[in-house]
Amino acid sequence: MIRAAGVHRTFGGVPVLRGVDLAVSAGELVTLSGPSGSGKTALLSLLCGFDVPDRGSVSPGPAPWSDCAVLPQALGLASELTLEENVALPLRLAGLPVDGVAPLLEELGISAVGGRFPPQVSFGQRQRAALARAVVARPAALLADEPTAHLDAASAVAAVSVLRRVADEGAAVLIATHHEAVHEVADRVLVLADGRVG
Numbered sequence: 001m002i003r004a005a006g007v008h009r010t011f012g013g014v015p016v017l018r019g020v021d022l023a024v025s026a027g028e029l030v031t032l033s034g035p036s037g038s039g040k041t042a043l044l045s046l047l048c049g050f051d052v053p054d055r056g057s058v059s060p061g062p063a064p065w066s067d068c069a070v071l072p073q074a075l076g077l078a079s080e081l082t083l084e085e086n087v088a089l090p091l092r093l094a095g096l097p098v099d100g101v102a103p104l105l106e107e108l109g110i111s112a113v114g115g116r117f118p119p120q121v122s123f124g125q126r127q128r129a130a131l132a133r134a135v136v137a138r139p140a141a142l143l144a145d146e147p148t149a150h151l152d153a154a155s156a157v158a159a160v161s162v163l164r165r166v167a168d169e170g171a172a173v174l175i176a177t178h179h180e181a182v183h184e185v186a187d188r189v190l191v192l193a194d195g196r197v198g
């Protein structure tokens with residue numbers, strides 16, 4: 001469902017990924033750890049098709065949001081839409097009902113700010129909205145880059161519980177994270193070091 005085979009990627013002559021192999025099955029939540037600068041974000045960018053490997057193959061690669069949703073570090077919320085509208089967007093684009101939006105905002109503790117635009121809320125509130133947007137249409141695969149990086153302990157618990165549920169409902173979930181609370185709910189923890197996953 002999420003797969004990398006023999007993936008190499010060099011930036012400016014520096015080899016960052018040097019033969020990465022990994023596979024995440026449907027229903028599995030796998031975390032990716034590794035030192036800052038080890039290439040976690042670079043690997044997620046390749047897996048979702050934002051970037052192209054020099055060598056090797058990835059899947060899903062470029063895919064519709066329903067096949068592979070992405071929660072990037074920079075979040076990528078549309079600033080001209082409210083948080084609620086951002087979260088509803090994948091459903092509206094797919095022609096699906098939007099009734100799943102409100103319970104998800106409630107669960108993540110951002111109902112009260114759902115009517116505000118991204119620049120009018122905290123980074124942590126934006127991060128939870130981006131998580132809600134990533135999972136709302138029940139994607140088959142989810143790639144999340146540091147999804148709890150800006151959250152307090154209680155918000156992180158809510159975010160982790162949403163991520164675990166998405167996997168339990170059948171998605172393949174890969175999360176780059178430094179947070180022990182996320183590793184604790186993982187089926188497997190992978191470590192990216194020296195350009196390879198161990």
Ligand SMILES: Nc1ncnc2c1ncn2[C@@H]1O[C@H](COP(=O)(O)OP(=O)(O)OP(=O)(O)O)[C@@H](O)[C@H]1O
Nearest residue numbers: 011012016034035036037038039040041042043176
């Ligand atoms: N587009 C790019 N152009 C040049 N260098 C890049 C590019 N993307 C990543 N790099 C380099 O690749 C290395 C890995 O970066 P990456 O952001 O993937 O690390 P990371 O493991 O996600 O780090 P962190 O835990 O701090 O988020 C870094 O040395 C970075 O400078």
